[in-house]
Amino acid sequence: MPDLGVLLKLLFMxxxxxxxxxxxxxxxxRKQSAVMQDRxxxxxxxxxxxxAIGLLHPLADVLKLFGKEDVVPLGANRWMHLMAPVIxxxxxxxxxxxxxxxxxxxxxxxxxxxxAADLDWGMLYVFAVGSIATYGTVIxxxxxxxxxxxxxxxxxxxxxxxxxxxxxLSIVGLFMCFNSLKLQEIAQxxxxxxxxxxxxxxxxxxHALPRWVSVVKLPMWGILLQPLGFILFLTCIMAENKRPPFxxxxxxxxxxxxxxxxxxxxxxxxxxxxxxxEVPVIGMIVTTLFLxxxxxxxxxxxxxxxxxxxVLGVGAATGLCFLLHVLSFFLKVIAMIWLQMQIRWTLxxxxxxxxxxxxxxxxxxxxxxxxxxxxxxILALQRLYR
Amino acid sequence: MSAGAVLFYLFAGFTILxxxxxxxxxxxxxxxxxxxxxxxxxxxxxxVLLDAYLVxxxxxxxxxxxIVVLFxxxxxxxxxxxxxxxxxxxxxxxxxxxALSGWGLWVFxxxxxxxxxxISPAPEGFGGFRELGKALFTRYVLPxxxxxFLLLAAIVGAxxxxxxxxx
Amino acid sequence: xxxxxxxxxxxxxxxxGIGVIGAVTRRNVIVILMSIELMLNAVNLAFxxxxxxxxxxxxxxxxxxxxxxxxxxxxxxxxxVISLFRNRDSVDIEEVSLLKW
Numbered sequence: 001m002p003d004l005g006v007l008l009k010l011l012f013m014x015x016x017x018x019x020x021x022x023x024x025x026x027x028x029x030r031k032q033s034a035v036m037q038d039r040x041x042x043x044x045x046x047x048x049x050x051x052a053i054g055l056l057h058p059l060a061d062v063l064k065l066f067g068k069e070d071v072v073p074l075g076a077n078r079w080m081h082l083m084a085p086v087i088x089x090x091x092x093x094x095x096x097x098x099x100x101x102x103x104x105x106x107x108x109x110x111x112x113x114x115x116a117a118d119l120d121w122g123m124l125y126v127f128a129v130g131s132i133a134t135y136g137t138v139i140x141x142x143x144x145x146x147x148x149x150x151x152x153x154x155x156x157x158x159x160x161x162x163x164x165x166x167x168x169l170s171i172v173g174l175f176m177c178f179n180s181l182k183l184q185e186i187a188q189x190x191x192x193x194x195x196x197x198x199x200x201x202x203x204x205x206x207h208a209l210p211r212w213v214s215v216v217k218l219p220m221w222g223i224l225l226q227p228l229g230f231i232l233f234l235t236c237i238m239a240e241n242k243r244p245p246f247x248x249x250x251x252x253x254x255x256x257x258x259x260x261x262x263x264x265x266x267x268x269x270x271x272x273x274x275x276x277x278e279v280p281v282i283g284m285i286v287t288t289l290f291l292x293x294x295x296x297x298x299x300x301x302x303x304x305x306x307x308x309x310x311v312l313g314v315g316a317a318t319g320l321c322f323l324l325h326v327l328s329f330f331l332k333v334i335a336m337i338w339l340q341m342q343i344r345w346t347l348x349x350x351x352x353x354x355x356x357x358x359x360x361x362x363x364x365x366x367x368x369x370x371x372x373x374x375x376x377x378i379l380a381l382q383r384l385y386r
Numbered sequence: 387m388s389a390g391a392v393l394f395y396l397f398a399g400f401t402i403l404x405x406x407x408x409x410x411x412x413x414x415x416x417x418x419x420x421x422x423x424x425x426x427x428x429x430x431x432x433x434v435l436l437d438a439y440l441v442x443x444x445x446x447x448x449x450x451x452x453i454v455v456l457f458x459x460x461x462x463x464x465x466x467x468x469x470x471x472x473x474x475x476x477x478x479x480x481x482x483x484x485a486l487s488g489w490g491l492w493v494f495x496x497x498x499x500x501x502x503x504x505i506s507p508a509p510e511g512f513g514g515f516r517e518l519g520k521a522l523f524t525r526y527v528l529p530x531x532x533x534x535f536l537l538l539a540a541i542v543g544a545x546x547x548x549x550x551x552x553x
Numbered sequence: 554x555x556x557x558x559x560x561x562x563x564x565x566x567x568x569x570g571i572g573v574i575g576a577v578t579r580r581n582v583i584v585i586l587m588s589i590e591l592m593l594n595a596v597n598l599a600f601x602x603x604x605x606x607x608x609x610x611x612x613x614x615x616x617x618x619x620x621x622x623x624x625x626x627x628x629x630x631x632x633x634v635i636s637l638f639r640n641r642d643s644v645d646i647e648e649v650s651l652l653k654w
């Protein structure tokens with residue numbers, strides 16, 4: 001049976017994300033949109049007079065949703081109607097199992113990797129689980145026995161499976177750069193720095209770089225190695241999770257809510273939770289792949305532990321390094337969450353045919369071109385560095 | 387019995403129940419399709435237990451995540467009514483069928499036991515994407531490239547068949 | 554290997570049998586196609602079992618080919634079902650038996 005370490009790491013991720021991050025994200029959504037739109041936002045919920053700038057609103061939301069009547073439409077398939085929100089929620093939660101929230105440390109009894117499931121094929125697991133999420137949308141709309149629901153679910157599922165393809169292709173370049181599908185290895189590979197003008201030496205245009213140029217180093221983050229891949233992947237994964245501006249399936253016509261129209265009470269709350277759970281999950285995946293995961297730029301793990309050992313001793317130095325890495329990871333995740341909120345409240349909703357055009361006619365060719373260019377660049381640099 | 391073996395039998399049970407649910411469910415085609423999804427995900431889990439990691443990921447991504455969604459699209463678009471089994475005059479054929487298939491399975495398993503060659507140990511990294519990728523691009527590169535033609539033909543065929551007549 | 558190879562092959566045989574029952578008994582064309590997919594999955598399981606038992610990656614390569622072929626077949630098959638539905642407004646195979654003797 002799974003050993004204690006795996007269970008603890010999994011519990012940490014699930015509790016931190018679902019219990020700590022999720023309510024705060026709903027509050028952030030309201031306040032950030034309010035700040036961007038020059039208004040105050042929701043700040044009325046209070047407990048005995050203490051308002052806490054609106055932080056009690058998530059609690060108020062949950063209590064309200066629990067109190068509402070649970071409606072199943074006439075003629076709807078009851079079992080499917082019950083199952084659909086659960087199918088929508090589960091893939092988001094189980095993706096948390098493969099995300100590294102800190103590096104690999106040696107606390108005295110061998111290296112411990114801070115991931116719940118250190119799979120060799122970690123990124124494939126994320127894709128596989130993400131493709132199950134389609135069924136929540138498909139079943140929700142169909143089982144509601146209503147036209148709007150069916151239309152919303154058909155559009156939503158077509159959008160989701162189209163963007164899955166491009167999502168996979170857009171990070172093939174990244175896998176070629178880091179030579180691994182294991183998320184912990186990808187994060188560890190971003191722990192170093194590279195000389196910005198090193199390619200001049202590699203192509204033989206300069207024999208040896210002068211020292212003052214050589215000292216310009218950037219952290220080897222995915223976003224610097226694969227900028228186009230970052231933009232494509234971020235767009236695709238936001239579209240996959242039907243996040244605005246790609247929320248045609250759920251906000252169509254602005255009057256009827258598409259595939260989750262016939263849901264009320266806590267069942268709708270589950271859909272709502274599923275959508276808001278995807279926000280930090282997207283943030284974590286993008287952080288791990290492109291923003292260096294848990295690493296601190298320009299300070300590799302070696303340097304931190306080496307620097308602190310003289311002051312604190314090896315065990316305490318490793319522990320402090322671990323805490324710093326966790327902090328760095330969550331700061332980056334929060335930055336990505338902020339970015340998603342910004343995008344949501346800036347762009348108007350796309351039309352459905354614009355969404356499908358964007359996927360098949362623009363992003364798919366771009367991601368294929370990205371794969372080609374990355375392959376040629378890697379071959380050229382390898383050949384010259386040999 | 388190790389934990390892996392318990393999981394194998396558990397997922398095997400899920401697969402058999404889900405397949406029976408798919409085949410015997412007359413009233414609701416969408417419920418059949420969802421049972422098929424459960425069967426495929428259980429098979430994916432069994433592939434992981436048999437060390438075939440890339441195949442498991444592709445099974446869930448392609449089979450459970452795209453092919454059955456396609457079935458569901460068609461069922462939802464065509465808005466199908468319920469199905470009926472052909473009416474049988476007596477219950478004897480059904481019972482006889484179940485008995486004969488049970489006997490056939492037993493004979494098959496009796497013949498199978500002891501005839502299979504011995505199991506060789508699996509090398510490190512077996513079933514992972516690296517080994518399989520190397521095999522796909524060196525020894526099995528011809529089938530790999532030919533399937534791309536097959537997929538092209540299938541795409542063209544499906545588009546032509548399902549297109550609406552514009553007259 | 555976690556379980557004896559015979560058990561894996563037995564499971565594959567049972568699933569194949571259930572797929573055959575579905576393909577032969579049901580009248581809805583879509584369920585027949587799904588039963589064919591189930592049979593293909595049973596074969597995939599047998600391939601994966603043997604591949605693991607004899608440490609031969611060829612089994613898993615063949616499984617990838619089978620999955621690809623199944624995807625292509627489903628796409629074209631469902632295209633045919635849609636055309637059939639448009640012409641006859643039914644997906645019951647008892648009603649498309651013009652070529653039966």
